[in-house]
Amino acid sequence: MRFLAITLITHRPDPVTGERKSTHERFREVLDDAVLAEELGFDGFGVGERHERPFISSSPPVVLSHIAALTRRIRLFTAVTTLSLLDPVRAYEDYATLDHLSGGRLELIIGKGNGTAQRELFQVTPEDQWQRNAESYEVFRTAWLQSKVTAATRFRPxxxxxxxxxxxxxxxxxxxxxxxxSKESVELAARYGDPLFSANVTHPIEPYAELVRHYRERWAHHGHDPADLAVGAGTAGLYVARTSQEALRAYRPVFEANLAFWKEAGLPVVFPTLEDFAERSSALVGSPQQVIDKVHRYHERLGHSVLHVQADAGGLPRHRHRASLELFQSDVAPALRHALPDPPFPWAPAGAEAVTASRSR
Incomplete structure (x- = not known):
């Protein structure tokens, strides 16, 4: 199994202290988190894309390019690239450039994106968002594979x-x-034989497991080899401590502050207590063995070979967050790497140019 640390670069007051960092400080924090993730042995670092409050992750290729300059090994993910809002040619140019600057460490996770404000900002309607996503991906995919593109597009010239x-x-x-x-992203992935990354954050596992099951059915329907199928999955939170009691005690202020924020914002509350959140959500809050057991339970339903955890402290004191990540890498990740499979493809730059370059060094 492979492990990513990801951030959506939220920029709101700390849920526990109420302190709000400056924009500059928040970006520096993201860079520090990426360097730490590589130092601790994570396999990838992901930056989301959102174009509305409270996020400042509107330009993942710029942020990831800076991270590429600060790191050497870790793979760089988008989480996600919102192709329904973007011109696919311009997005291709940005990410092809980033692929070179990073030495072939780029991996893309694409999606239609969420949020009314960002959809309105780009004048995209709910009715055409999925069609835009599919069309943009087809242009995007063609651009990756061919130096010239012909496409009778509807949503761009x-x-x-x-x-x-x-x-x-x-x-x-x-x-x-x-x-x-939604099944739209699942169908697009299965049709083209691409890996799927399940959000697996907001709800209990059932709806995500159902979509992964559908993905496997559609993968077979489109004639792809089952051995080539890969699934990734997210988590709703992370705090690993030596004992479950210590983990719950340290994480409780974070959960309660977030719960108050959700209620104030009028958002639905799916997990009303920390104990419910730790038990029924995908959050990994507990002792190393509890976290290992929970990932195994989720793997039985999802069959995932890549797992993401939160790169942000998210209300935890920085020293506690680092200690949790260190314990995850020392006591949790090795056991999961040993017991659960890797994705069915190399975790390294792929293709002719990358191979040629590596041989010339």
Whole structure:
């Protein structure tokens, strides 16, 4: 199993202390978290894309390019690239450039995106959002594979033998499809034989497991080899401590502050207590053995080989957050790496140009 640390770069007051960092400080925190993730042995670091409050993650390729310059090994993920809002040619140019600057460490997770404000900002309607996502992905995919693109597009000017540069470092760049609540992303991933990344954050496991089951059925329907199928899954929170009592005690202020925020914002409360949250959500809050057992239970339902955890402290004191990540890597990750499979593809730059470059060093 492989492990990612991800951030959506939320920018709101600390849920426990009420302190609000400056924008500059928040970005520096993200960079520090990425360097720490590599130092501790995480396999990937992901940056989300949102274009509305309380997020400042509107430009993942810029943030990931800076992270690429600060790191050497860790793979760089988008979580997710909102293709329904973007011109796919322009997005391709940004990410192909990032692929070179990172030495072929880029992996993309794409999706239609959530949020009314960002949809209105880009003048995208709920009725056409899925169609935009699918069309943009088809152009995006063609651009990764070919130097000239012809496409009779509806949502941007049509393309005829359009040249797209630079060519990517990896041939091809791997694209995952982010899946939350709808079968559209699942179908798109299965049709093209791409891996699926289940959000697995807001609800208990059942709806996510159902979508993964559907993905496996559609994968087989489209004639792909079952051995090539890969699933990733998210988690709703992380705090690992030596004992379950210590974990719950340290995490309780974070949960209660977030619960108050959800209620004030009028958001639905799915897990009303910390004990319910730790038991029924995908959050990994407990002792190392409890976390290991929970990931195994989720693996039985999802069959995932990649897992993401939160890179942000999210209300925990920084020293406690670091201690939790360290304990996860020392006591949890090795056991899961040993017991659960890796994705069915190399965790390294792929393709002719990357291979040639590595041999010339």
């Amino acid at each position: 049509p393309l005829r033998d359009a040249e797209v540069w630079p060519r990517p470092y990896q041939r091809p760049v791997r694209v995952w499809h982010g899946s939350a609540t």
